[in-house]
Amino acid sequence: MSNVVARGFGGRAPRTHICSDLAYVRVGASWNYVCLLVDLYNGEIVGHSAGPGKDARPVKPAFATPSFPISDIEVFHTDRGSEFDDEIGRASCRERV
Numbered sequence: 109m110s111n112v113v114a115r116g117f118g119g120r121a122p123r124t125h126i127c128s129d130l131a132y133v134r135v136g137a138s139w140n141y142v143c144l145l146v147d148l149y150n151g152e153i154v155g156h157s158a159g160p161g162k163d164a165r166p167v168k169p170a171f172a173t174p175s176f177p178i179s180d181i182e183v184f185h186t187d188r189g190s191e192f193d194d195e196i197g198r199a200s201c202r203e204r205v
Contacts, residue, residue, distance in 0.1 A: 120147075123147060125149070125183045126147060126181050127185040128170070128184070129143075130166065141166055142157070143156065145174065154173075156170055157170035
């Protein structure tokens with residue numbers, strides 16, 4: 109898949125170019141992972157989810173939280189980590205079309 113964002117993170121229309129990654133946070137004695145959806149237009153967090161595993165499970169629920177139709181998203185950019193490369197991650201992107 110080509111890199112259509114090509115590190116050009118600015119100058120986008122609202123809600124059209126969303127990027128994401130998983131971050132880990134300590135909760136008690138264990139780690140949890142947070143999936144954030146960030147609008148490249150203004151850096152606003154437009155979606156989020158959390159879970160105990162660094163896998164695709166937090167990705168799909170994050171797409172249920174934006175306050176706008178996810179069909180507005182034209183480009184979904186990630187670091188192509190494995191959590192975005194499995195069937196759940198791909199399904200989350202396909203469902204918006």
